[in-house]
Structure formats: C-alpha cells, structure tokens
Amino acid sequence: MQLSGLSGKFGKEFEAGRIIFCEFEPGDSFYLIQSGKVKISKIVKDKEKTMDVLGPGDIFGEMAILEEQPRSATATAVDTVNTLHFNRENFVTLMTSQPQLAFKLLVIFTKRIYDARRRLMILLLDDIQAKVADVFLMLTEKEPNSNELKEILLFTTVDDIAHWCGEPVEKIHPVLSHWVKIGKLDLFPDKIHVMHLNDCRRIVQNKRREMKDF
C-alpha cells in the first residue's frame, strides 16, 4: 500500500512494550500497522490471555469508529511499532485518499457483521443444550469443509463456551458433563473434543424449527 505520504499526518510510533490502548478504556480511534507487531490480549480470570498478534497491514481498534464503546481488548506494541492513527475526524480524508484501505475496512466489516449475527443467533436460542451445541457448530464453521466434518477438536475452554452462550459457567457445566457421560464429548483443560457434530446439528435445527412453529 502506498501510505507513506500519510505517515507525517497520521503516523504514531510506539516503543516495544508500550501499551496502545487498554481493555475497557473508551476509545474513538483506530490503527493501521505499518511496521512491527501488536499483541491483542484480554485479562481473563486474573490471567492475561493473548488473543492475536497482528503485523503490517493489519487494522485494529476499528470498532471505535462505530461507537465510543470501551475497548474489548488491550493492544500492546511487541517491538517498535509504526502505525497510522485515525479517528472520526480524519476518517473521511483517509478513506477518500486511500480507497484500498476503505475496501479493506469494508471486508473487515462484512466479517464482523457475520460474526456478530452468528453470535446473536446462538443467544436467541431459548434452550441451553441447543446453545452449547450451536457454539460448537459456530466454532467448527471456521474450518474449511465444516459441513462435512463429523467430529472436531476445538481449542477452547468451558469458560469460552459459557461466554459465547451468554450464560454463567455453572449452567454450562451440567450440560457438558452430561454429554461427557453419554460419550459425546471429551473435556480437557484447554480443548474440547466434540465427537458427534451431527447430533449438534440436529439439536440446533430442531430447536430452530420449534421456535419457528411456535
């Protein structure tokens, strides 16, 4: 991308180890990495968990231009990081002068919309078993040819599943342990082996059909 001309106007440099923004901090700007690496992390149960490491060309913090919501994660410079820094005020200037960036953002938004809608579909199910099954399906969908898969090893935790279901962990546990007991699941501290994806598909489909008829 030919963005060099913008560095003077919008450039912002962070030394290695420097925090760029902090989880729960209200934000109104976003960043495009020009060089260096940025770690995206969250604090979960008193432990910092790395969600992603981003590199040149990646955009982060873009949700802030939608609404001044608190940041959903912490961004830290891994090494010396050069970014272009944008807010609502310089956004139009940037987008009109850099159509490739606007296009990139368009693609990111389509993905975000899909993910958010997919998440909402889970939350709208009115049955805890169906919710858990649909979380497994959602996580499976990230794999290529997900429709044909019969089983999957998901690198996720019970806490994550509870988070996606929008339910407290105490409510998720009985469902999972029941499935372990009847041989549909294997639970590990850091992963879950789902052995019968077709059962999950059936549970979710039936639930959706039932809700529709209702």
Next chain:
Amino acid sequence: MLGPVLRSYKAGSIIYFIDDKGSDIFVLQTGRIMLISNSLDGKTEIKEEVHKGEFFGVKSALGLYPREETAQVLTDATVLSFNIQSFEAFCMNNTRIVMQMLKVFSGQLRKVHRKVRETLGQIADQENSIELLKTAEYFFKQSEKEHAKYALSAFLKHYTNSEWKDRATQLLNLVNSGQSYPLTMSSIEEEMEKKQSNNSFRQPQNFNITSDVKNTGSMQPPPLSSFGSSHDSHIPDIATDLDLSMTDDLDLSLDDNTQLTPSQIYYDGVNAFSQQKWDEAIAKFENVLSIKSFNNSSDAQFIEKSLFELGRTYSKKGDTTKCIEKFSEFVKKYPRSEMVKKAIIGVAEAYEKRGDKARAASLFNRVVTMPPKDRESNYAQQQVERLK
C-alpha cells in the same frame, strides 16, 4: 482486469439460494428481484425487493460466508455481475460508493451489536469503569507499571466523577513514585460490598454512579456520521447496498434535520470541511455553538470542538480576521484544552498571513514555552527560527 459481466435471468429463476457459497456481487439493471431471508431467531421470513442500481450479495461475497438470503427473480431481469477482483477494482475508482457501503455496514453492525448487548442484558456503563480500574490493578499487581500507569490515567481521564476516583488517584501516585501494589489495600469487590452495606443504612448516595452512566451512555456520537452526508448522493444509480437481511438497517434518522444532536451536526461540519465546503462547515459548527441546552455533558465537548474547527475552517477559507477571532475565543474559553497549542499556532499563522511577523513570532514563541514538549512545540520552534 475483467470488468463486470451482464447476465440475464428469466422470471421465476433463482440467482442464488440462502446458504449457498458464492463470490459474485450483483447490481440490478432491469427487471425485479426479491431477496428472501429469515430473521435471526428464525421466526419470520423477510422479503425485500432490490431497487434498480442497487448492489446485492456484497457481504457474503466479501466475507466469504454463506449467502444470507435467496435472490429470486420476479420478472425477467438483467444484472451486472462482479467477481471479487473486478469489484475491488471498481471500488478503487468509486470511493463514494465504498463510503456509502461502509456507512450502511456500520449501521448494520451497530444494530447487531446493540441487539447482542440487549440480549445479554448487558453491562451497565458504570461497570465498564470498574472493569477498567480492575484491569489497571491487574497490571499493577503484575508489576507492569507502565501499563498500570496508562490504565489508571485512562480511568481518571474518562471517569472524572467516579466514586472510585480517590482509589485510582492513590494507586497512580504509588506507581509514579515507583512503589509496588499495596497489599494492604482491600479489593474492589470488598469495597463494593462495604459501600452496599453502607447504602442500606442511608439513602442511596451514588450520584457519582449515575453521572458516570450518563457520561458514558451518551458518548455515542452517531457512528460514522462523518461519512458522506446522506442527502447529496448525486450518483443516481447505485444508492445503497441492499445486501440486508434486517429490514430496518438503514439508519435514516440522520436525514431528519430536526432531531440532529450536537455531535451529528458537528460531524456533518467535519464532513463538509473534508470536502472543502468551507461555508457549509462554518454553518454547521456555528449551529452547534448556537445550541443552548444540552442533554448531557458529553454533548458539551462538541461545543469546544466546534469552536476549534471554526477557527480551522476560517483559516482554510482565508478569512484571517474571523480565524483569529475564533481561535482566540477558543484559547480564552478552553485554556486547558488539548488543542490549545494548535489554536495559538492557528492565530500565529493567521497573523503571519497578514504580514504581522512580529506578532506571529511572539505567539509561536509562547507555544514553545508551554509544557509538555510535543509535536506542536517542535513545530512552533521551527517557525520561530524561520521567522528570525
């Protein structure tokens, strides 16, 4: 690079089915096409007819996910069909359309997020401030002092009325003086319990919390209102992307001038500014300044911003008198603003334009002497050297 291809479909045929995978993006040219989708809870079917010149199939093609609706041809129709490469090439030359799509998409995204939050019954705003404080304390406990400093400062900056302000200030002082996290300090949870039990004896006194809620709850200027203003679409054909499965996605409230909030007017002004429509921008910013009553304190920040932008706009317009007047008013009114150095620089530049170099130099010099040393100070320093 191949351009789009013109395709014809017979009445009754299907261009794609829901859940199909496909990477083509379409624009309706002639005929009628209906998009049929399900609501997210699966309870209702949503039908929407594509308007002539509208895009459809954009999101699923770009996001590489299954089609979210079925596109059924009602009467014989012709469509332009882009593959992703030709669509991207098209976008490079039609930024306005990309901006409009961004606007539509952001509106959709905002709505889905809002719905997710509603469904989760989520998180009162004051909890965000507490979470930020907890994050800061986590960093402090881990001896990540720079991070802790950052998070505590962010807390104090954004939640000035918080009942946790003293705690945050105390912690910030400790980090700054190089000390470690005070193990004797009771945890936030313990403090909260204490406060609760106190409140059960007395009348609830948590005005702080409510003002906090107000503050953050209203910090939602209309998302992306700085995108091309919605009334001036002089592209007749391609109005908006119609790849919508939610009926009410287009946030048309922006068109309703009577209900514009200060932030909306402000961003309209910013938008006009970016298009170099100086007079329109001036009118918008003046409009913000003329608002007498505000619903909440965060609206008030747009007065400050608008006054500053007025100075900037007059400067661009070449009206040095007005520029000096507005920037000076800004400096007088908001001496502690982050933008105060920029405003003084603005005044200095206006004087220089008028040939008053001595005055310009003395103003630049004033910026140089103002702490902290930052980009503005450096710039001002250069100007002082130059004017010597």
